[in-house]
Amino acid sequence: MTIAAHPLVARARELADGLLSPAAERVDQEGVPASHIEAVKRSGLLGVSAPVSYGGSAAPAAVVRETAEILAGACCSTWFVQTQHQTPVLTLAGTDLPVRERLLGPLARGELLSGVAYAHLRSYPRIPVRVRRAADGWRFFGTVPWYTGWGLNDVLLLAGVTEDDEALFAFVEAREQPGLRPSEPMRLAALSASRTVSLDLDDLWVPEEAVALRTPYARWAAADRPKPRNAGPAVFGIAAAALRLVEEEYAAPLRARLGEVRRQAYELADHPAPGEYAEERLALRAEAFTLLRTATTAAVVAGGGRAMSLDHRAQRLAREGLFLLVQGQTSESRTAHLERLAQWHRSSG
Ligand SMILES: Cc1cc2nc3c(=O)[nH]c(=O)nc-3n(C[C@H](O)[C@H](O)[C@H](O)COP(=O)(O)OP(=O)(O)OC[C@H]3O[C@@H](n4cnc5c(N)ncnc54)[C@H](O)[C@@H]3O)c2cc1C
Structure with a gap:
């Protein structure tokens, strides 16, 4: 089955186009409503990574990323609230402690967030x-x-x-x-x-x-350390949403480069040794952020003065892009990102 044909990808698109995207500017100002959470719970997306035997879908990583891109591009706030659920699901799936039997089913089936x-x-x-x-x-x-x-x-x-x-x-x-x-x-x-x-x-x-x-602690940290090095799907989802606000002749070259960085980043995310290629991962992460910033800047420029209105999509996406810069940031990724930002100007100065 192709990624696009996976039922959870279709479900994420329905949710994004039918509910999240049309309401996103209002939600940005007023808060994620309980009705959005109910819709997410019903969608099956909370069990995307959960074992099938507990009611989840155990979907491949590519499906998990695709659904995250779709939701984040539609409404970053709703995506962010629901994405927190994935660590608890994976933690329960990886333990034999009694809490697994109490909570993994309800979390996998979306009964509890x-x-x-x-x-x-x-x-x-x-x-x-x-x-x-x-x-x-x-x-x-x-x-x-x-x-x-x-x-x-x-x-x-x-x-x-x-x-x-x-x-x-x-x-x-x-x-x-x-x-x-x-x-x-x-x-x-x-x-x-x-x-x-x-x-x-x-x-x-x-x-x-x-x-x-x-x-x-040292064992937990060793397993956790590689995770924040990878460029996350929300970056690509929001950049793509921003480029949809820009005329095609200007969006196309940015979209092409974004596609290439995305391909490389996901290839590394799927690499069987998560601890390897640290520098390459951090470099791609920094470039993905630069492309995101360029895409949201283009969307604001394309929108003109109206882009400053709080109900305009471009300013919301630009602010959400700011948030992603620090979400999950570690000492290592902070240094690597700052180093890259300085380096581009060292070499061009
Ligand atoms: C809106 C929002 C919602 C969030 N929600 C959650 C959530 O639900 N659950 C959750 O667990 N986390 C959440 N986070 C935390 C988030 O994932 C990051 O861990 C956090 O933003 C990291 O940055 P910090 O500055 O808060 O942490 P800090 O611990 O202050 O710093 C992050 C890293 O950078 C290093 N560092 C900081 N300052 C310096 C400096 N001056 N020089 C050198 N190194 C430095 C620190 O050593 C650390 O490793 C949220 C963050 C935001 C902004």
């Missing part, structure tokens, strides 16, 4: 969230700086570092409770609609049965 709070692990040796052993479970302390989907998702996969330097991930109900207090939703340059908050954790007790992963 999960968020994640783990990016702060990457700031180690700074430890924003600490976990201590307690009777029948664990206690969480600290601050999660970013948590998306508050009020929209049902559960959250929360991570911290234990006293023995382990990364510990556990599922928690995504609601205010003793030991867990959200901030007000953040007002951001983009993605305010994603209901992103910070979480204050003050002695949040989590039972042992809720633990999904507990492993030495």
Whole structure:
């Protein structure tokens, strides 16, 4: 079966064209509505990577990327809320702990939507969230700086570092409770609609049965490190959406280069050794961002003064492109990106 013919790709297109794209500028200003989340839950897309035996589709990586491009190009805020679900699904699929039987089915079938709070692990040796052993479970302390989907998702996969330097991930109900207090939703340059908050954790007790992963920090970090090096599908989805706002004679050369960078980036993403070709991956990621910026700039230029209106598509896509620059950014990708930005001007100066 070709990627385009996969039923989940067709489902993503229906959702994008029928619901997400027409509402995207309003959603950008007012927030992702519960009705969008219900539609995502019904679509089957939440189970795109989940095992078939639990009600998911176990679709190939190319289908996962294609559906992400389609959703992100239609409404980045809705895409971002629902994409958080993928890490919890993959974490559950990879564990034998009891929480798998409790949650993998409901997550795979889209009955429950999960968020994640783990990016702060990457700031180690700074430890924003600490976990201590307690009777029948664990206690969480600290601050999660970013948590998306508050009020929209049902559960959250929360991570911290234990006293023995382990990364510990556990599922928690995504609601205010003793030991867990959200901030007000953040007002951001983009993605305010994603209901992103910070979480204050003050002695949040989590039972042992809720633990999904507990492993030495160094082992978790070694597996995580390669992931943020790859250019993500949302970059290509938003760039393509921006180019649709530009006359074809100007869009065509940009689209051709974007297609080439996309092909190379996805080829590397599919490479069986994720730790290899780090430099090439980071270089493609930086070029994809440059193309995204060029595409959204072209869309703003093409739109003229009207492009500054908050209900104009071009300015929304340009702001969403800004957000993608820092989403999932690590110390390594930050340095590599800054180095590239400086290098282009060193060589042309
Ligand atoms: C709108 C929004 C929503 C998000 N939602 C979620 C979510 O739901 N769940 C989740 O887990 N994460 C979420 N994130 C976090 C996101 O994925 C990234 O991890 C985060 O943006 C990384 O940047 P930071 O600056 O916050 O982290 P930081 O820890 O401050 O920095 C990121 C990396 O850069 C390095 N660094 C920072 N400053 C410097 C410097 N001056 N010099 C050298 N190195 C430096 C740090 O060591 C670190 O590795 C969200 C982010 C945003 C913006």
